[in-house]
Amino acid sequence: MALMTGEQYIESIRKMHMQVYMFGKKVESPVDDPILRPSLNSVRMTYDLAQKPEYQDLMTATSNLTGKRVNRFTNIHQSTEDLVKKVKMQRLLGQQTAACFQRCVGMDAFNAVYSTTYEIDQKYGTTYHENFKKFAAYVQENDLTVDGAMTDPKGDRSRAPHAQEDPDLFLRVVERRPDGIVVRGAKAHQTGALNSHEIIIMPTISMGPEDKDYAVSFAVPMDAEGIFMIIGRQSCDTRKLEGSELDVGNAEFGGVEALVVFEDVFVPNDRIFLCGETEFAGMMVERFAGYHRQSYGGCKVGVGDVLIGAAAVAADYNGCAKASHIKDKLIEMTHLNETLYCCGIACSAEGHPTASGNYLIDLLLANVCKQNVTRFPYEIARLAEDIAGGVVVTAPAEADLKDPKLGPYVEKYFKAAPGVSVENRFRILRLIENLTLGTAAVGYRTESLHGAGSPQAQRIMIARQGNLPMKKELAKKIAHVKE
Numbered sequence: 153m154a155l156m157t158g159e160q161y162i163e164s165i166r167k168m169h170m171q172v173y174m175f176g177k178k179v180e181s182p183v184d185d186p187i188l189r190p191s192l193n194s195v196r197m198t199y200d201l202a203q204k205p206e207y208q209d210l211m212t213a214t215s216n217l218t219g220k221r222v223n224r225f226t227n228i229h230q231s232t233e234d235l236v237k238k239v240k241m242q243r244l245l246g247q248q249t250a251a252c253f254q255r256c257v258g259m260d261a262f263n264a265v266y267s268t269t270y271e272i273d274q275k276y277g278t279t280y281h282e283n284f285k286k287f288a289a290y291v292q293e294n295d296l297t298v299d300g301a302m303t304d305p306k307g308d309r310s311r312a313p314h315a316q317e318d319p320d321l322f323l324r325v326v327e328r329r330p331d332g333i334v335v336r337g338a339k340a341h342q343t344g345a346l347n348s349h350e351i352i353i354m355p356t357i358s359m360g361p362e363d364k365d366y367a368v369s370f371a372v373p374m375d376a377e378g379i380f381m382i383i384g385r386q387s388c389d390t391r392k393l394e395g396s397e398l399d400v401g402n403a404e405f406g407g408v409e410a411l412v413v414f415e416d417v418f419v420p421n422d423r424i425f426l427c428g429e430t431e432f433a434g435m436m437v438e439r440f441a442g443y444h445r446q447s448y449g450g451c452k453v454g455v456g457d458v459l460i461g462a463a464a465v466a467a468d469y470n471g472c473a474k475a476s477h478i479k480d481k482l483i484e485m486t487h488l489n490e491t492l493y494c495c496g497i498a499c500s501a502e503g504h505p506t507a508s509g510n511y512l513i514d515l516l517l518a519n520v521c522k523q524n525v526t527r528f529p530y531e532i533a534r535l536a537e538d539i540a541g542g543v544v545v546t547a548p549a550e551a552d553l554k555d556p557k558l559g560p561y562v563e564k565y566f567k568a569a570p571g572v573s574v575e576n577r578f579r580i581l582r583l584i585e586n587l588t589l590g591t592a593a594v595g596y597r598t599e600s601l602h603g604a605g606s607p608q609a610q611r612i613m614i615a616r617q618g619n620l621p622m623k624k625e626l627a628k629k630i631a632h633v634k635e
């Protein structure tokens with residue numbers, strides 16, 4: 153099968169029988185739900201852009217498994233050039249959606265699992281790598297969207313998986329059969345789970361010998377028996393039910409997270425990529441996290457481009473674009489945003505091949521990238537709010553603007569620069585609100601902090617990768633220290 157069009161993708165998700173719950177009720181048709189639909193539209197863009205000749209080079213790649221042209225979101229990276237193109241593709245999609253387009257987690261899981269399974273097989277003579285290659289070729293052939301699920305609910309953070317009071321707080325194997333395994337547990341904050349055909353499960357932390365049942369990786373269809381999702385609430389989510397496109401800020405695109413529950417789900421043997429080899433859990437985590445920290449040097453930068461643009465338009469509409477402090481704030485926002493991009497490109501350009509042959513980013517630089525992402529989007533958002541003015545949180549609703557009695561007053565008192573309609577002014581303000589405080593703030597602001605691992609997780613990796621002994625030796629040599 154060739155690459156899917158966006159429309160074919162939507163229809164393929166519509167055909168699935170996913171169990172989705174929101175506000176205490178089952179959602180019968182998630183594809184048509186007004187709260188959920190914008191997140192589907194974001195993933196759709198990964199298909200639509202891949203169809204456009206001008207984006208072929210960024211959006212597609214040649215598969216090392218089949219030799220065919222595939223969507224880059226299903227690609228196994230074959231060079232540092234592939235890694236760089238990945239980041240550029242993510243920036244492009246961030247610019248086009250101003251939201252989380254979700255398909256990256258699968259791509260990052262693909263590449264982490266590809267190389268880790270190879271190394272497990274080398275040590276244990278298992279067939280995980282063959283299993284994974286077969287699955288990957290199936291995904292590429294059918295141009296599927298895959299969710300990558302790592303984060304367990306984790307319960308008491310001071311205890312290892314096996315030591316939790318409730319054994320299900322980390323996803324685990326509850327039964328081993330001749331034809332496969334049965335798993336139970338949950339994965340939290342799952343971006344795009346409800347818009348994915350398949351889900352790859354990975355462990356969430358390094359594990360010891362007693363965590364054998366928890367060291368498990370596999371793939372199952374999102375509508376496999378026993379899987380259901382509870383959708384997470386977002387600030388301003390029910391505005392999408394009110395019927396005003398203007399008030400939503402970004403009516404077309406969004407992202408949605410869910411708690412994905414695995415209630416005794418069967419996984420056939422050929423879909424298992426790790427099962428009990430505890431010492432490889434850490435490698436899988438480190439590589440997936442590394443790839444996803446690289447990803448943020450692309451997607452968040454693209455969304456940042458939209459936010460910087462919105463702040464600049466707000467300044468134009470307010471009539472203060474020429475003020476030197478406004479210009480300087482826009483420069484600062486650009487500087488911060490491009491610094492993130494530099495990190496995303498740098499960790500890609502400094503990538504190297506793994507034993508399996510696919511390319512891994514430079515882990516130190518990828519962690520530095522994500523550490524900066526935990527800070528800079530906050531400052532970019534602060535400056536955007538500064539430029540936009542308090543009206544970003546006090547502007548009346550579209551219904552007031554369109555009301556025969558109130559409308560003229562809203563028009564009169566919210567008029568700013570000459571020639572700018574109040575409606576356009578409100579549209580830009582609502583977009584800023586959406587990105588900094590509303591539904592998209594999940595994907596831009598808070599996700600910048602916690603997505604791909606919270607700040608401390610990167611600091612641990614930076615400590616591990618920073619090579620302090622080598623730096624000490626450099627200093628001693630220059631200072632002619634003799635010990």
Ligand code: SF4
Pocket residue numbers: 251252253254255256257343444447448451452595599603
């Ligand atoms: Fe992709 Fe960014 Fe969303 Fe992660 S947060 S899935 S990298 S768009």
Ligand code: FE
Pocket residue numbers: 252343599603604
């Ligand atoms: Fe994310």
